Amino acid sequence: MTYLAKPKLHHPTxxxxxxxxxxxxxxxxxxxxxxxxxxxxxxAAIIQACFEMDVQPHRVAxxxxxxxxxxxxxxxxxxxxxxxxxxGRMPSVLTGANLANxxxxxxxxxxxxxSASIGIGQFAHVMRRGVNMVYIVENNGVYGLTKGQFSAxxxxxSQSKKGVINSDTxxxxxxxxxxxGASFVARGFSGDKQQLVPIIKAAIAHKGAAFIDVVSPCVAxxxxxxxxxxxxxxxxxNEAVNRIDFIPRREEIVVxxxxxxxVEVEQHDGTVLLLRKLHREYDTHNRIAAMNYxxxxxxxxxxxxxxxxxxxxxxxxHEHLNTVDAPINSLQxxxxxxxxxxxxxxxxxxx
Amino acid sequence: xxxxxxxxxxxxxxxxxxVVKFANVNxxxxxxxxxxxxxxxxxxxxxxxxxxxxxxxxxGLPTWYEIRVTEAGHLGRRGGVDLMVAMNPQTxxxxxAEIDPGGYLFYxxxxxLPASRFRTDITVIGMPLTEIANVAYNEARQRQLFKNxxxxxxxSVLLDIDPAVIETLFSEQYKGKEKLLESNIKALNLGxxxxxxxxxxxxxxxxxxxxxxxxxxxxxxxxxxIGCVYGGATxxxxxxxxxxxxxxxxxxxxxxxxxxxxETGKNRYAIVQAEDEIASIGMVVGAGWNGxxxxxxTSGPGVSLMTEFIGLAxxxxxxxxxxxxxxxxxxxxMPTRTQQADIISCAYASHGDTKHVxxxxxxxxxxxxxxxxxxxxxxxxxxxxxxxxxxxxxxNQRLCAPFEWDETKEYDRGKxxxxxxxxxxxxxxxxxxxxxxxxxxxxxxxxxxxxxxxxTRGTTKDAYARYSEAGPDYIYNVQRLLKKMETAKSLxxxxxxxxxxxATRFGVIYFGSTSPSMNEALNALEADGVxxxxxxxxxxxxxxxxxxxxxxxxxxxxVEQNRDAQLxxxxxxxxxxxxxxxxxxxxxxxxxITARFITQAIGERVRTxxxxxxSPRLPRSRT
Numbered sequence: 018m019t020y021l022a023k024p025k026l027h028h029p030t031x032x033x034x035x036x037x038x039x040x041x042x043x044x045x046x047x048x049x050x051x052x053x054x055x056x057x058x059x060x061a062a063i064i065q066a067c068f069e070m071d072v073q074p075h076r077v078a079x080x081x082x083x084x085x086x087x088x089x090x091x092x093x094x095x096x097x098x099x100x101x102x103x104x105g106r107m108p109s110v111l112t113g114a115n116l117a118n119x120x121x122x123x124x125x126x127x128x129x130x131x132s133a134s135i136g137i138g139q140f141a142h143v144m145r146r147g148v149n150m151v152y153i154v155e156n157n158g159v160y161g162l163t164k165g166q167f168s169a170x171x172x173x174x175s176q177s178k179k180g181v182i183n184s185d186t187x188x189x190x191x192x193x194x195x196x197x198g199a200s201f202v203a204r205g206f207s208g209d210k211q212q213l214v215p216i217i218k219a220a221i222a223h224k225g226a227a228f229i230d231v232v233s234p235c236v237a238x239x240x241x242x243x244x245x246x247x248x249x250x251x252x253x254x255n256e257a258v259n260r261i262d263f264i265p266r267r268e269e270i271v272v273x274x275x276x277x278x279x280v281e282v283e284q285h286d287g288t289v290l291l292l293r294k295l296h297r298e299y300d301t302h303n304r305i306a307a308m309n310y311x312x313x314x315x316x317x318x319x320x321x322x323x324x325x326x327x328x329x330x331x332x333x334x335h336e337h338l339n340t341v342d343a344p345i346n347s348l349q350x351x352x353x354x355x356x357x358x359x360x361x362x363x364x365x366x367x368x
Numbered sequence: 369x370x371x372x373x374x375x376x377x378x379x380x381x382x383x384x385x386x387v388v389k390f391a392n393v394n395x396x397x398x399x400x401x402x403x404x405x406x407x408x409x410x411x412x413x414x415x416x417x418x419x420x421x422x423x424x425x426x427x428g429l430p431t432w433y434e435i436r437v438t439e440a441g442h443l444g445r446r447g448g449v450d451l452m453v454a455m456n457p458q459t460x461x462x463x464x465a466e467i468d469p470g471g472y473l474f475y476x477x478x479x480x481l482p483a484s485r486f487r488t489d490i491t492v493i494g495m496p497l498t499e500i501a502n503v504a505y506n507e508a509r510q511r512q513l514f515k516n517x518x519x520x521x522x523x524s525v526l527l528d529i530d531p532a533v534i535e536t537l538f539s540e541q542y543k544g545k546e547k548l549l550e551s552n553i554k555a556l557n558l559g560x561x562x563x564x565x566x567x568x569x570x571x572x573x574x575x576x577x578x579x580x581x582x583x584x585x586x587x588x589x590x591x592x593x594i595g596c597v598y599g600g601a602t603x604x605x606x607x608x609x610x611x612x613x614x615x616x617x618x619x620x621x622x623x624x625x626x627x628x629x630x631e632t633g634k635n636r637y638a639i640v641q642a643e644d645e646i647a648s649i650g651m652v653v654g655a656g657w658n659g660x661x662x663x664x665x666t667s668g669p670g671v672s673l674m675t676e677f678i679g680l681a682x683x684x685x686x687x688x689x690x691x692x693x694x695x696x697x698x699x700x701x702m703p704t705r706t707q708q709a710d711i712i713s714c715a716y717a718s719h720g721d722t723k724h725v726x727x728x729x730x731x732x733x734x735x736x737x738x739x740x741x742x743x744x745x746x747x748x749x750x751x752x753x754x755x756x757x758x759x760x761x762x763x764n765q766r767l768c769a770p771f772e773w774d775e776t777k778e779y780d781r782g783k784x785x786x787x788x789x790x791x792x793x794x795x796x797x798x799x800x801x802x803x804x805x806x807x808x809x810x811x812x813x814x815x816x817x818x819x820x821x822x823x824t825r826g827t828t829k830d831a832y833a834r835y836s837e838a839g840p841d842y843i844y845n846v847q848r849l850l851k852k853m854e855t856a857k858s859l860x861x862x863x864x865x866x867x868x869x870x871a872t873r874f875g876v877i878y879f880g881s882t883s884p885s886m887n888e889a890l891n892a893l894e895a896d897g898v899x900x901x902x903x904x905x906x907x908x909x910x911x912x913x914x915x916x917x918x919x920x921x922x923x924x925x926x927v928e929q930n931r932d933a934q935l936x937x938x939x940x941x942x943x944x945x946x947x948x949x950x951x952x953x954x955x956x957x958x959x960x961i962t963a964r965f966i967t968q969a970i971g972e973r974v975r976t977x978x979x980x981x982x983s984p985r986l987p988r989s990r991t
Contacts, residue, residue, distance in 0.1 A: 074817070075816060075817045075818070076814050078813045090823070091823055095821070096817065096818050097813070098811075098814070098821050098824070099823040100823075102650070102653070102654075102680065103676050106646060106676075106677065109642065109647040109649075109653075110657070112647075112650070112651050112654060113603060113655035113657075116638040116640070116651065116660065117654070117656075117662070118660075118812075118814065121658075121813060139643070139646075139647055139650070146640070338639070339633075339635050340637075341629055341632065342634065345602045345603065345636070345637070345660050346659035346660045348602060350777075352636055353636060354598055354600060355598065360594075360598070360771050363594060363771065364770040367584035367770075368584055
């Protein structure tokens with residue numbers, strides 16, 4: 018499969034974005050995942066979001082861990098550097114990469130096994146540190162690549178394909194991210210691209226740790242009756258708190274909504290989110306309230322989706338570390354080596 | 369209350385050649401007083417070699433500071449004690465027992481001790497330190513801290529240390545803090561005055577000399593940290609672990625001084641204290657992949673945790689530098705004691721067939737050199753580079769040659785293909801050996817809009833970084849990785865050879881912190897008519913000169929500070945020499961190896977075998 022090349026022929030009239038790329042320029046290799054896999058829909062949403070955001074593909078670094086979801090960076094943004102790291106440790110590699118060059122867009126793609134089990138420690142700390150990134154967990158509640166074992170996000174009482182009932186309490190990644198200090202937390206559903214694409218776009222524009230939990234049914238091992246991560250279950254229990262329209266910076270806002278339904282939210286970089294509130298009382302700027310809301314609805318068996326929380330004035334790790342504006346990997350020896358005179362002074366201080 | 373003086377054997381007399389050991393309680397503030405004592409002798413031009421022997425504890429457990437005063441410049445541990453400053457009742461018996469016959473015991477006699485607690489073959493000097501401190505100071509903490517300075521004052525009289533030198537050191541240390549300066553000088557004089565009035569003279573004396581020259585006095589961790597600053601490290605991710613933590617902290621300190629953009633006040637470095645060693649090496653891998661010079665510093669247990677990532681960096685060919693300040697293992701082992709026991713675990717870290725470059729600095733100066741060099745080598749070879757220092761070098765101040773830097777030198781960033789090169793039509797195969805040295809070209813993320821991007825993975829791939837589990841692709845890659853290690857042989861620091869005065873069929877191989885004791889032992893052996901050629905290894909993979917050296921001798925002792933003769937095992941395995949040809953000399957009780965130990969171990973064996981006819985040389989199976 019992996020040696021299969023996509024046809025190079027481009028449709029001559031494909032529309033271009035502001036940086037002169039067509040949508041095809043954001044694609045990658047042909048996916049080797051199962052037909053109908055939710056992960057492929059997420060890849061398509063990433064492609065669309067990057068295209069619409071006028072991101073230059075080669076200015077993205079895509080990193081992943083191990084698992085089905087972590088294979089997907091090969092299937093989008095073929096002109097970006099990718100790094101398939103080790104299981105559960107993508108967050109640290111992404112952190113280091115980000116430290117080396119703050120000018121790129123960092124896209125971390127992981128799964129529920131990779132982030133909620135083996136990698137939960139690194140997941141926690143990358144959120145705490147406020148690494149500027151878009152971190153997507155493609156959450157299907159099972160280990161697909163090893164054929165259907167439960168993951169730590171599987172709901173208590175849900176049934177595996179082999180009929181086993183999960184007795185462990187689930188880890189809710191969005192709640193965890195809220196608690197840990199992620200400054201942008203959203204949940205999407207791979208089957209709802211209309212909701213997911215603007216969320217990814219807003220996350221790209223966000224400066225700080227942006228986390229998106231995307232429920233992504235596993236057609237091979239977790240799409241049967243009794244599963245709480247199946248297409249049918251999620252469609253029936255989806256509780257969307259809002260829908261967003263993403264407006265890039267300096268663009269005139271022409272959308273017209275009835276008063277009280279829409280909130281304008283300006284991001285750090287001047288971009289604007291038009292937030293269509295589906296629930297009047299839901300406040301995306303209140304972290305504590307968001308945690309309560311998600312927990313309450315989760316207890317009622319609902320999957321809360323939408324933009325759950327955003328801190329528009331968040332700071333990222335580079336600001337915390339007060340690093341120079343230029344990418345650190347571009348500094349030359351003249352800027353890094355203090356020179357002989359300084360060394361002689363050090364020598365004198367050590368006598 | 370008065371000084372006691374009991375003597376039987378002739379008291380030891382020595383000028384500028386003796387060992388003083390301080391037995392203290394951890395957390396009592398003794399460390400800075402003891403360092404002051406060492407530095408004052410150093411400032412008189414007399415070389416000293418101090419060693420901290422400390423527990424894994426913050427307060428309450430025993431700690432020792434041993435200073436070898438050595439006009440001849442022997443910087444290894446000698447063994448034995450001439451003057452014991454016994455300030456810790458917990459360890460009294462063992463401290464008293466350790467004094468060489470004819471030696472001296474200095475202690476706090478504020479509370480009387482029965483005669484049975486002393487030895488009759490040493491000179492005992494009591495001084496009411498607690499009483500003096502209690503009279504002079506009201507606060508408990510002050511009493512404790514200044515008691516240390518009071519004994520330094522008394523010792524300065526006993527040993528004839530110039531008080532002006534100590535006062536100069538005080539004024540440097542407490543620049544702008546006049547009150548502290550005054551109170552320290554007061555404490556010093558309390559000790560001096562009492563000693564002059566009440567204490568007898570002793571046979572040990574410090575005499576001004578010019579044995580120090582332009583050498584500096586620094587610990588290896590600080591030196592390695594400065595090496596990382598000079599070598600251009602920009603990303604440091606680490607997790608606290610003894611004995612390496614002070615390296616990361618020193619890196620922070622020197623970066624704050626030397627790496628801040630003067631115009632913007634922003635940092636030209638990024639330091640992250642990670643959540644564990646796995647995350648620290650992960651960050652270093654990410655930074656190295658993305659073109660920054662990155663390092664981590666840790667000790668054996670940290671390396672154990674890092675091994676999966678080290679395998680990834682080896683397989684995916686990512687430049688990373690790991691400074692391993694070794695301590696006693698396995699497991700938590702002896703966390704505050706020294707060993708060279710991670711040689712094998714680092715050389716072959718991770719699963720599958722792996723092999724890594726190791727550097728073996730002998731002292732702080734080489735910690736500086738090797739740390740800077742490691743960053744170059746990592747970029748050049750695109751692989752993990754280990755700097756294998758240890759607690760003995762890392763945490764003890766050592767007299768060494770001053771740091772030097774060639775300002776004309778540019779960093780070697782290795783084979784990085786630029787956008788211009790890609791545009792010029794150069795073929796880019798991330799894992800393609802185009803130069804025949806096993807080292808492929810890489811690109812940094814973000815380089816070019818449509819050329820040179822690739823997918824990095826630990827999985828096998830072909831020369832163009834395309835996923836492949838095909839046997840020939842795998843073999844091409846892992847053979848190329850071996851070729852890189854061949855290339856490394858000529859890039860790493862070459863061994864240092866010391867020929868015996870006369871031709872000999874005996875050789876010795878050693879490395880790292882064994883160096884000062886080995887130098888002294890070789891002198892002693894030579895003086896005793898035992899001739900041994902010596903080779904100090906400075907790196908793995910072993911350069912060809914190591915083969916030549918072993919082939920030129922019937923017997924080559926391999927001296928190491930571990931139980932299992934790890935380096936010897938590697939010489940046997942890698943170079944295919946017969947084990948019989950490489951007798952092991954091993955020291956692994958957690959204390960630094962001494963010249964006395966080496967002299968005895970090698971001297972005995974050479975004397976036993978030296979007169980026998982040379983046994984037939986066992987052939988190397990490969991040659």
